Amino acid sequence: MQSMNRKEPQLRRISSIESINKRKQEAPNIAPLGEISAEKIGRLFGQKTPERVIKTDPAPSKIxxxxxxxxxxxxxxxxxxxxxxxxxxxxxxxxxxxxxxxxxxxxxxxxxxxxxIQARPEFQIELMKIEGASEALAMSIRKSLKLNFPVSSFKLDLLELKNKIQDMQEVKSASLFLRPGGLLEVDLIERIPLIIWRNGSSLEMIDSEGEISGILASRLDRLDLPLFAGDGAKEYILEALNIYKVAEPISERLRGLRRMGDRRWDMILDRNQIIQLPEFEPINALKHVLVLNSSQNILSRDIVTIDMRDTSRPVLRLSDAANEIIRTSELME
Known part of the structure; x- marks a missing residue:
């Protein structure tokens, strides 16, 4: 057998464009694709083509x-x-x-x-809450403010309401707040009366600062408070309270203190008895009277005045009935 020299055909590498044109000839039923640009070939086969750079003129226009x-x-x-x-x-x-x-x-x-806007529900105040006041003072505040609820918060002048509340004698200070939920809150500090001062025909309650905290119609309304009278009595409240404290053994008979000449005190007891205290060291003089009363029971006798203005020489003034009895006994002798 003769050997046959067979030459294998050399394969030529086909470009992308030739491959597409060949496929177009072999498949005539495919619609003509037209000329294939390099950009389309790059999109089909994943090849990137260089982008065209358009150079712009940096110079602005005339306008x-x-x-x-x-x-x-x-x-x-x-x-x-x-x-x-x-x-x-x-x-x-x-x-x-x-x-x-x-x-x-x-x-x-x-x-x-x-x-x-003012009539919206979130701006309506429907309630007022008063903290730090007694029931009587709270009722007095509600009557004086004359607020008809509900009322818009825009129509409330809080400063005017505060001044109106603080003008009341019973109030020391007040603060007003608008709380969520349509609530007007009033926080105040009420003046606590310590004594009753008879100023002429009126009965005024005085606090620890010497300020008027209210007016009484009758002494029977506050029997728990001591009664003071006379000019300048409210300037010496602490001294008078100390006298009241020392006079605890006769507190049931004590009706009040009277300031005399803006210098000293007179103690007014029941049965119209008077203890005249000195200008200086009145507490020591009162203690002397209490010692005499505990030993000799002088306050239960028919004595009108116990004059202690001179502590070295106490003077007792008897009643008219006692003096008449003494005169009668002397005449009979």
Whole structure:
């Protein structure tokens, strides 16, 4: 057998465009694709084609250049930024003020919007809570404020309400707060009366600072408070309270203290008895009287006045009945 020299055909590498054209010839039923550009080939086979760079001219146009140059002028810049808005506002204000109908419509719209906002439920105050006051003072505050609930919070002048509450004699200080839920809270400090001062025909309750905390119609309304009288009595409250404290053994008979000549005190007891205390060291003089009463029971006798203005020489003044009895006994002798 003869050997046959067979040459294998050399394969030629086909480009992408030739491959697509060959496929188009072998498949005539496929619609013609037209000319295949390099960009389409790159999208089909994942090959990137260099992008075209369009160079722009950095130089501005003539109009843009002129506008920019005008904007750099201070006069034009100020005119546009300040002068033009001011002119427009002046023109609008002049037109608005000269047109009565426009102003009336604007006021009506503004008032309607204001009333609608004020009438919203979240701005309505429906309750008032008073803290730190007695029941009588709380009722007095509610009557003096005269608030008809519900009321809009915009119609409440808290400063005026606070001043009205603090003008009351029983109130030392007050604070008002608007709380969520339509609540008006009033926090106040009530004056605590310590004594009753008879000022002429009126009975005034005085606190520890010497301020009036209320007026009584009758002494029977506050029998728990000591009664003071006389000019300058409320300036010496602490001294008078100390006298009351020392006079605890005869507190059931003690009716009050009377300031005499703005210098000293007189103790008023029942049965119209009077203990005249000295200007200086009145407590020591009162203790001397209490010792005499415990030993000799002088306060239960027919004595009108015990004069202790001179502690070295106490003076007792008897009643008229006791003096008459003494005179009669002397005549009989």
């Amino acid at each position: 843009k250049y002129k506008i920019h140059r005008m904007w750099l002028s201070p006069i034009i810049k100020r005119t546009i930024c300040f002068g033009l808005p001011t002119l427009l506002m002046f023109m609008f204000g002049t037109y608005f003020l000269s047109n009565d109908n426009l102003r009336l419509k604007f006021n009506n719209v503004f008032e309607d919007a204001k009333l609608n």
